[in-house]
Amino acid sequence: MEINGWGRYPKIDAQVDELVDSCRLSALLQHPNPNVQLIARGAGRSYGDSSLAQRVVSSRFLDNFIEFDAENGLLSCAAGATLEQVLDICVPQGWLLPVLPGTRFVTVGGAIASDVHGKNHHLDGCFSNFVQSITLMLASGEITTCNQTTNSQLFEATCGGMGLTGIILDAKLKLEKITSVYIEQHTLPAANLDEIFDLFEKHSGNKYSVAWIDCLAQGSRRGRSILYTGEPARYGGLEKRGRLNMTAPPVFPATLINRYSIGAFNRLYYTMQTLGRSPDLQYYENFFFPLDWIRGWNRLYGSNGFLQYQFVVPQESAKAAIDTILREISSQGKGSFLSVLKKMGPENSNLLSFPLEGYTLALDFKIEESLFPLLDKLDRIVVDNGGRIYLTKDARMSDEIFTKSYPRLDQFKKIRAQFDPDSLFGSVQSRRLGLSN
Amino acid sequence: MQNSAIEPNRILIIGATSAIAKATARIYAAKGCRLHLIARNPDALQATADDLSVRGAREVTFSMLDVNDFEKHEEALQSAMKSMSEIDVALICHGSLPDQQASEKDFDLARHEINTNGLSVISLLTSLSGYFIEQGNGTIAVVTSVAGDRGRQSNYVYGSVKAMVSTYLQGLRGRLLPHNVHVVDIRPGFVDSPMTAHIEKGALWSSPDRIGKIIVNGIGKRRHTVYAPFYWRFIMLIVRSIPEVLFKRIKL
Numbered sequence: 001m002e003i004n005g006w007g008r009y010p011k012i013d014a015q016v017d018e019l020v021d022s023c024r025l026s027a028l029l030q031h032p033n034p035n036v037q038l039i040a041r042g043a044g045r046s047y048g049d050s051s052l053a054q055r056v057v058s059s060r061f062l063d064n065f066i067e068f069d070a071e072n073g074l075l076s077c078a079a080g081a082t083l084e085q086v087l088d089i090c091v092p093q094g095w096l097l098p099v100l101p102g103t104r105f106v107t108v109g110g111a112i113a114s115d116v117h118g119k120n121h122h123l124d125g126c127f128s129n130f131v132q133s134i135t136l137m138l139a140s141g142e143i144t145t146c147n148q149t150t151n152s153q154l155f156e157a158t159c160g161g162m163g164l165t166g167i168i169l170d171a172k173l174k175l176e177k178i179t180s181v182y183i184e185q186h187t188l189p190a191a192n193l194d195e196i197f198d199l200f201e202k203h204s205g206n207k208y209s210v211a212w213i214d215c216l217a218q219g220s221r222r223g224r225s226i227l228y229t230g231e232p233a234r235y236g237g238l239e240k241r242g243r244l245n246m247t248a249p250p251v252f253p254a255t256l257i258n259r260y261s262i263g264a265f266n267r268l269y270y271t272m273q274t275l276g277r278s279p280d281l282q283y284y285e286n287f288f289f290p291l292d293w294i295r296g297w298n299r300l301y302g303s304n305g306f307l308q309y310q311f312v313v314p315q316e317s318a319k320a321a322i323d324t325i326l327r328e329i330s331s332q333g334k335g336s337f338l339s340v341l342k343k344m345g346p347e348n349s350n351l352l353s354f355p356l357e358g359y360t361l362a363l364d365f366k367i368e369e370s371l372f373p374l375l376d377k378l379d380r381i382v383v384d385n386g387g388r389i390y391l392t393k394d395a396r397m398s399d400e401i402f403t404k405s406y407p408r409l410d411q412f413k414k415i416r417a418q419f420d421p422d423s424l425f426g427s428v429q430s431r432r433l434g435l436s437n
Numbered sequence: 438m439q440n441s442a443i444e445p446n447r448i449l450i451i452g453a454t455s456a457i458a459k460a461t462a463r464i465y466a467a468k469g470c471r472l473h474l475i476a477r478n479p480d481a482l483q484a485t486a487d488d489l490s491v492r493g494a495r496e497v498t499f500s501m502l503d504v505n506d507f508e509k510h511e512e513a514l515q516s517a518m519k520s521m522s523e524i525d526v527a528l529i530c531h532g533s534l535p536d537q538q539a540s541e542k543d544f545d546l547a548r549h550e551i552n553t554n555g556l557s558v559i560s561l562l563t564s565l566s567g568y569f570i571e572q573g574n575g576t577i578a579v580v581t582s583v584a585g586d587r588g589r590q591s592n593y594v595y596g597s598v599k600a601m602v603s604t605y606l607q608g609l610r611g612r613l614l615p616h617n618v619h620v621v622d623i624r625p626g627f628v629d630s631p632m633t634a635h636i637e638k639g640a641l642w643s644s645p646d647r648i649g650k651i652i653v654n655g656i657g658k659r660r661h662t663v664y665a666p667f668y669w670r671f672i673m674l675i676v677r678s679i680p681e682v683l684f685k686r687i688k689l
Contacts, residue, residue, distance in 0.1 A: 001637060018634040044597055059629050061456060064484045065491035087494060250640070276605075 003056065006298050007047040008305030009367055009395055014429060016041075016056045019080070019407055022169055026141035028057060029300075029424065037426030037436060040167045041082060042107030046114065047308045049394025049428035050162050057167060059109055065089065066170060072134065072396065075176035075386040079109030079168040091284070094239055095175035099127045101355035104339075109168040114392040115160030115353045118288070119208040122345040126353060128159035130174045136166040139259045139424040157415040160261045160353035162391055164416055164425050164436055183208065183287040187278040189270070193223025193326070197319050200343045200359075203229050208287070211341040212273075214266040215363060216259065218328050223326060225341060226273045230287055241283050247295040248390075254302025257366050262335035301366055307395055308376055310362035313387035316357040322387040325361070325378055332374055335401065336363040354390045362393065371394060399434040420431065441461050443523035443574065445656065449517050450660030451561060452531025453499070454481040456630035457458060457580060459488075466494035473517045473524075474499040476531070504531050504557035505549075514564050523572060526656055527565050530560055531578045534632050540594045547594050555598035559605055566609065569618040577613070578621040579606055581666065585624070586673040589689045594685045599659040603662075610661065622662045623652050641672075 004011040041051035041058050066076035073095045074145070075086065077325035083097060085106040090096065101116040110136060111411050115126045133147040136158060144166075146155040158165045188203075190196035196211055207272055208230035217224045270426055291297050298306070313321040322341075329335070340362045347356040359387035365371050379401045382389065403409060413435070426436030450458050450464050453474030462472060466489040474481050474489075479501055486497040498520045502513040518524070535550040558579060569575050571605045583598030584592050603622050610620040625631070627642045655663035664670040676689070 016634070018631045020631050021478075021484070023480070064488035066484075067488055068491045 001250045003041075003044065003049050003052060003361065004305070005051060005333075005395070006045050007297060007395060008037045008301070008303065009306055009307065010049055010052070010428070011305075012049075012052050012054075014052065014054055014056045016058050018058050018060065020064045022137060022143065023061070025137055025169075026165060028414040029035060029137070029139060029141050034422065036082070037431070038077075038424055039249050039427040039430075040109065040163045040425075042110035042113075044080060045103060045106045045110065047393045049432070050392060050394075051110075052428040053426060059107060059167075059262070062169070063107075064203075069096070069281040074172060074179060076172045078170045078172060079112075080107050082107050083111060087239075090175055091178070091181060094178055094238055096129075096178045096232075097173065098124055098130045098176045098397065101127075102289060102294055103288050104294065105286070108171050108173070111162060112159055112168055112171060113163045114194055115348075115350055116344075116392070118343070119210040121340065121355055122204060122209070122343045123207060125345060126350070126355060128347055128348065128350055130176075131159065132172040132174055134171045134358065135169045137169055139422060140323060141418040142315075143214070154419060156350045157412055159350040159421075160391075161350075161412070161416075162352065162430065162435075163420050163427065164430055177236070177310075178224075178232055179234035181238055181240065181284050182233035182281045183230040183284055184233045185278070185280050185281070185282045186289060187273055187276055188227040190223075190225045190227060191220060193319060193323055194226075194260070195200050196227060197221060197359075199227045200341075204343060207231050209343060212269070213339045213341045213361070214264055214270055215339040216325055216335045218330050222285055222330070223323065224270060226270065230282070233281055236281060241285075243285065243291055243293065247296060248297050248299045250296075250299060252300050254304060254366060256272075257301060257337075258374070259315040259333045259335045260433070262290060262337055264336055266335070275360065301364075303310045306367055306369050307371065307376065308362060309365060309368060310360060310384040310390040311378070311387050311391040312354065312356055312358055312360040312390070313385045313419050314356060314358040315381060316335055317385040317387075320360065321387065322361055324381055328374070328377060328381070331364070332370070334365055334371065336365055338375065338422075339363050351408040351415070352387065352406060356388070358387070360390075391433075394429065396423060397433065399432065402433045402435075441610045441638045444468065445470070447473075447521045447523055449473045449475070449521065449527040451475045451502070451504070451527070451529045452580075454478060454485050455530055455532070456632070456645035457625065457628060457648050457652070458528065458530035459485060460465045460645040462489055462494075462649075462650045463492055463532070464649050464653045465483050465526075466490075466497075469495050471496045471516055471521060473497075473520050475502050475517065477501065477503045478515070487642065501558070504561070505552050507557065507560055510557075510560050510667075511564055514561070514568070518568060524568070525668040526576045526578060527569070528652070528656075529561060529577075531557075532580070534634075535592075535594050537592050537594055550594055551598050555601050556594065559603050562609065566613060566618075569613065572618075574617045575622060576619040576656050578623060579653065580623045580625065581606070583624045583626045583669045583673050587643055587677050587684075589676075589686075591689060615632065619659050621656055621660060623648075623655060623665060624662065624673075625665040627671070 038055040039053040041056045062078045100118045111127045135145045206229040209226045211227045213225040338428045344355045358437045372436035432437035447459045456478040480497040489497045500516045581603045582599040584596035585603045606622045606633040650666040
């Protein structure tokens, strides 16, 4: 079976086993072939090769809810349950996941393995902050639990650990109380990079903040952006709203996506957003998951796919680094529709977790030959400024860059060696980064 | 006697841990229904029951049954009746996908598949009909398959068994009509589930969730034969009308 990540690059042929319960899983792990590694896969929404391996264990059908304490907002569910399913149950009862990534179509297991972050990282941190415990199956077939106080080393290696410590079976999550399904959103335009950074600092007290940035704007307009801040609305009630959904066509001419169309789109978007209503009440799904209404939007980049490049740079050097990177991108005529800028809070104790205190920029690029050398160049700029690349989005980073930018890598490898001594778990990505050899 | 024409409330599901059954059960659970589940695996049953409770089911009970244990059918159904006293909907949703090539050559294998997918269903229907006649209302729904619409080279063992069940349901429908009991034949096309995990998927594949919605809808509307999704009705119409002299040559 051919599988790929959300970016549709790379694509590989894999043997995919669908998990229905944990009993058959231990049988799957029984007879490992040392040359064939195995990785768990949830919704497959990581962009690159994080969930690709010759053998894949899919948790799609492992999606049972185990228990929900509606008084205290504690939910236990199997790892294959999606955030969409969790929200569908919890929101009507007045509970929200405290950390939400940009799409709800990821599994709880995947959210933990990537230690995802949302529009409130600067205040609330990563997904794992609200994970009370994880149950996972180790390479030996043994099932164990871990959290911040029990087996904490395993917990810190598993959250953000990209599935390399074991197969997550279920998790217990702490939710936060809400009284409305709406978010009060303010839209604040910024004419250039200086202004957007000022706006972020000025609004760092807002619970949610995210900026869309025009990465093709040049000269005095470089870095022009729109900042969206959000606060949970107090009014509006908890009733779910119907969804307007579209599905991207299965085949789409990717030549339509080029610096001219992207440039035009960016200019139009900027103008329209500055004319829009602010403040405004946004239904939570539209606020947190702005692209979920276009099902399969990744297909718009054509069958060759696209690369998402997301990095974070520390506070002190963030503006300068991002300025340099924007210059580099626009000088090469490479553009991205969906450039997202966010402020991040301090890093947590998870060994491979991506965020650190500073700013993160995420860019989508259509795949073309000249893209790869550009990204290598950007890697150097990021790493020279003390930053790093997000594994969940990565499809091509070198192991040299990876090793340089993740200082707790050795500790991770030590813990992994303890729990997976024969290197049963591994993905195309972990092989590429020297993580699982 | 409760009027089940408004909204079904007490649901019995046989084969309750299968993907389509779970998807259907989840919709009923969200409506606050009372459910009784029957399946083989006690751990899976417990996990499914817990899941349905979280999703809003008023009450969930379950009992174990291997459908190929024909002697135990009566007992399993009795325990369900004891739990629920009245049943608004009985959904038969168990099955397996035979290895066509193996069962072509090995009759024991073929017979096992015929038991699992056909005779066990008929045995259950025989007992269920009795209960429903006594009850004087309700709906019996059985998941068959589009494969039953015509015998095809690629899966005629499966197809013929499902065809047997579909034909049985047609006759049963007439018999139960004067007793105010409704019979629904649900025919899914290609469904992306653990049962079909080994098959490469294409454009015509549906998720179990989508099939579940169609089943609940079809039962609610008292349909006779429900193709899931609807477009399979037209696909099978075409498949059925291809003259045999051509059809026997297509490796469909």
